[in-house]
Amino acid sequence: MKKTMFLWMAAGVLFVALAFFIPAQEGSIWPSVIAGSVASLVYLIALSIYGIRKIDSSGKRKVVTSTLVLLVVFSIVSAGISYEGSKRQTALLPEIRNMIETQIAEYNVKKYLLETMKTYYIGENYDGNAGLGSIFRTKYDTLITEESRLLYEGKDTYKDEKEDLPVKIFVKTIDPDSIILVAESAYIDGKNADFENYSGAMGYFQTEGILTKEGIRYERAN
DSSP: OHHHHHHHHHHHHHHHHHHHHSSOOTTOSHHHHHHHHHHHHHHHHHHHHHHHTTOOOHHHHHHHHHHHHHHHHHHHHHHHHHHHHHHHHHHHHHHHHHHHHHHHHHHHHHHHHHHHHHHHHHOTTOOSOOOHHHHHHHHHGGGBOTTOBBOOTTSOHHHHHHSOOSEEEEEEEEETTEEEEEEEEEEEEOSOTTOBOTTSOBSEEEEEEEEETTEEEEEEOO
16 A cells, blocks of 8 residues: 555656646746646546545545545636736736836936926026036036936946946937936837837837926927
8 A cells, every 4th residue: 555655656746747847938937837737636636536446435435526626626716816817917017117117217317307407596506697508517417428328326337337227318418498318218118119219229118308497398209
């Protein structure tokens, strides 16, 4: 009896392990999980049939069989619910990332433009003659790279310049009466796949913040 059970256990472990590792991953664990679950179910059914046949009482066999059927149905339903929930969460991830990066882009563009406008109107060092462009350069010229990148204030500028950040800020124009900053995502797709981004990339999300003496406005470019 012990030898038979050992063989059943060994066969079950081998069967489920093979079923789990055979499917191609393709970036998802679900094919392996499903294959392993099906193999486990088949194995348990076979083991249950083997065990039930050894029960002498027909009444006990019916009770055990009914219990096993209910457990199998419950397991299948639970697995289906978990799988559908996982699919919904996976589908939501791009939307969540889109929302987060959009907020990051708008926040950083707004931060630089608001500080410039604040200095223009109520800054202590405002002499009444400096334009928006002059104020912006005074405050942030050291953060602007040769490629017109506007590095994030307060970070290690060298590290910031070399990092592949999810959202990059560029200085499009600096005029006496207006400033245009461009926020570009490195991952989120824009509305038009053929759109050329400010950095030269193609098809990514891009928005612009425009500061004039009348205030700040935002325009989505892609």
